[in-house]
Amino acid sequence: xxxxxxxxxxxxxxxxxxxxxxxxxxxxxxxxxxxxxxxxxxxxxxxxxxxxxxxxxxxxxxxxxxx
Numbered sequence: 371x372x373x374x375x376x377x378x379x380x381x382x383x384x385x386x387x388x389x390x391x392x393x394x395x396x397x398x399x400x401x402x403x404x405x406x407x408x409x410x411x412x413x414x415x416x417x418x419x420x421x422x423x424x425x426x427x428x429x430x431x432x433x434x435x436x437x
Contacts, residue, residue: 395403
């Protein structure tokens with residue numbers, strides 16, 4: 371019977387090896403990237419809110435006009 375823990379141990383060992391090969395961002399790079407992501411998310415949120423409000427008002431205008 372095959373030992374199930376052997377394959378798990380191999381997987382964890384290979385995962386650790388790959389993570390050690392990765393290049394990790396510096397604290398400054400991480401901070402700058404976080405600021406860009408937060409800013410982009412805020413802009414997208416504002417755009418979505420304005421678009422939703424505008425389209426809602428257009429639909430209300432047309433439904434009032436037709437009624």
